[in-house]
Amino acid sequence: GDSVTQMEGPVTLSEEAFLTINCTYTATGYPSLFWYVQYPGEGLQLLLKATKADDKGSNKGFEATYRKETTSFHLEKGSVQVSDSAVYFCALNRLQGRRALTFGSGTRLQVQP
């Protein structure tokens, strides 16, 4: 079945540091890929998405590129802020058949001033 693997957290960075959160997936066909973020005390918010190979999703300074050859969708940001502290979830779903999202286990990011 489908699965998503994320790097273990927590990840602790200083403000303005470069961020990478690794995400790899296992799925047949061509899933759509997502990053969701959960800020403290809030629900899940869609951060960015990509629907086909080599697509780059971007939002709020975050980027991720759909790499089919390495089955990866790593999240990056060039300069993190304290306000980026949150839990980040990588996820996938399908356009055909099952539409439920398959999530990774989440990576907690803590940014220190």
Add this chain to the structure above:
Amino acid sequence: EAGVTQFPSHSVIEKGQTVTLRCDPISGHDNLYWYRRVMGKEIKFLLHFVKESKQDESGMPNNRFLAERTGGTYSTLKVQPAELEDSGVYFCASSQDDRGPYEQYFGPGTRLTVT
């Protein structure tokens, strides 16, 4: 446009009791999903409604969980009787049927604690 809302935000019950969680999707969204996150692990799918019909309930853990969606609007998830392992955060999400890749919009979740 109002987002997905869930009620209650937090529920504490004793083992063996019954709890009902409610989700109101974004107006006009035919698709409604339930997920849960247990003990800080990955978020797992429970079931998917299209309007009032259960499209996929393959993630429901056992027959102690009953989900309904009256008239294709709000949905309820009842746990009866609750067990300790049911503790976790229950998320509801909704999406439009005609907009791929079927982006799902999540509510804030209901934190369920079974003691």
